[in-house]
Amino acid sequence: MFIDRADxxxxxxxxxDGSNSFCKIKGLKKRQDGGDGGKGGNIVLVADKNVQTLLDFHFRKHFRADKGSNGxxxxxxxANAVDCIIRLPLGTIVRDRYExxxxxxxxxxxxxxxxIKGGLAGRGNSKFKQATYGDPGEEKEITLELKLIADVGIIGCPNAGKSSLISRISKAKSKVADYPFTTKTPILGVVKLSDERSFVIxxxxxxxxxxxxxKGLGDDFLRHVERTRVLIHMIDMAGVDGRNPAEDFASINNELKLYNPELVRRPQVIAVNKMDVSEARENLKxxxxxxxxxxYPISCVTGEGIKELLExxxxKL
Ligand SMILES: Nc1nc2c(ncn2[C@@H]2O[C@H](COP(=O)(O)OP(=O)(O)OP(=O)(O)O)[C@@H](O)[C@H]2O)c(=O)[nH]1
Ligand SMILES: [Mg+2]
Structure with a gap:
């Protein structure tokens, strides 16, 4: 399971806490010498490129920084308490769970x-008549949401050949099969056109x-589409399973629009796939x-047209 949201x-x-202490030395007047407490630990979030998913947060859901030591x-x-550092994958958005x-x-x-900052320390009675307690540390319930960041997203109906394409043009291994919804989680790959020209797909x-x-695998993945700059809109031009390519194209664009009107304005490169199948030529007309x-007519089987598509x-990027 690809976990991309966690509360x-x-x-x-x-x-x-500040200390209430009295120094009693024989022959001298009693003196107040209680020291201040230490500051509580902060909650610090750090983006770490070595963390890939939010999976850990499915198992551990409570994070508390330590209390400052008492005076x-x-x-x-x-002593001030050390901060509690939470390492998150790049692309994580942190929101309030309720607001x-x-x-x-x-x-x-x-x-x-x-x-959130740790609570302030209490004062010792050396400065005040009476020592004070440290302030409590704030608490929050937050939602972590991970959106992948890729330059290019490949979108299209199930079975259009999206995984076939990414497997062909990058080292990413995305399962290819002739049934719909083979791919259940977004897969990232790097496409290298030349030494200095590459992009993440x-x-x-x-x-x-x-x-x-x-519906289907739902809108979870439309969130990932939001974080790409260019889309390859892939269409099965062989019309397998009686699909109508023009209708597929319109319905995917409609889904993008319904999810976020801004998404239909994202630059799209249209890849018409399976051109090696004889019906495809007729369907393309x-x-x-x-x-x-x-x-861009292509075939993920023969490799026809793929170079032109990537260029x-x-x-567009
Ligand atoms: N003839 C032909 N078949 C292709 C081509 N590209 C993909 N296919 C076949 O189409 C089927 C679906 O391919 P996938 O790459 O798994 O399609 P997908 O879009 O990733 O599908 P989902 O992950 O289910 O959404 C597989 O049986 C592929 O072998 C092509 O260019 N020509
Ligand atoms: Mg797939």
Whole structure:
């Protein structure tokens, strides 16, 4: 299972308490010498490129920073607690679980954010009449949401050949099979056109009508589409299973629009696949009557047209 959303509870450390201490030395007046407490630990979120998924947060859901140490006699200040560091994959968006608040969007490796600060320390009685307690550390329930970041997303109906394409043009291994919804999780690959020209591509599980409402594998993956710059819209031109390529094209675009109107405006390169199948030529003629756009005929079996397709994609990037 690809876990890309997790709800967790975080609590910053309480401040250490101030000390109520009295120094009693024979012959001298009693003196107050209680030290301050230490500060509570912060909750710090760090984007770490070595963390790939939110899987760990499925098993561990509570994170608490330590309490600052209490102050003690002889004016000794308690130690500040260390921060609780939570390492998250790049591309994680951190939101409040209940309210519409976004705390941060971790985009760069090493980026760190103090989500909540530890409680302030209590004062010792050396400064005040009476020592005070440290402040409690704040707590929050947050939702972590991971959106993959790829330059290019491959979208299309189930069985269009999306996994065949990514497997052919990158080292990514995405299972290819002749039944719908073979791909259940987004797969990332790197496409290298030449030494200095490369991009990251993502095979997005098949979309169907109603996906924006959770149908098929649902709208989970439309969220990943949001984080790509260019889309390869792949169409099965062989019309396997009686599919109508022009209808497929329209229905996927409609799903994008219903999910987020901005998504239909994202640059699309149209790849018409399975051109090695004899019906495809005829279907393409028909398709072009309905969709008056530049299309790239390809075959993931013979490799025909793939180089041209990738060059067009790179140009759009
Ligand atoms: N003849 C022919 N068959 C192809 C071509 N590309 C893919 N196929 C076949 O089409 C079927 C589906 O291919 P996949 O790559 O798994 O399709 P997908 O779009 O990833 O499908 P889902 O993951 O289920 O959404 C497989 O049986 C492939 O062998 C092609 O260019 N020509
Ligand atoms: Mg697939």
């Amino acid at each position: 967790i509870f975080v609590k910053a450390g309480d401040g250490g 003690s006699g002889n004016n000794r200040t308690g 519409d608040i976004t705390y941060c969007d971790l985009k760069e490796s090493g980026q760190s954010v103090v989500l 993502c095979d997005i599980p098949g979309l169907i009508e109603g996906a924006h409402n959770g 028909e398709f072009k009557k309905h969709v008056r756009k530049t299309v 067009a994609v790179y140009k």
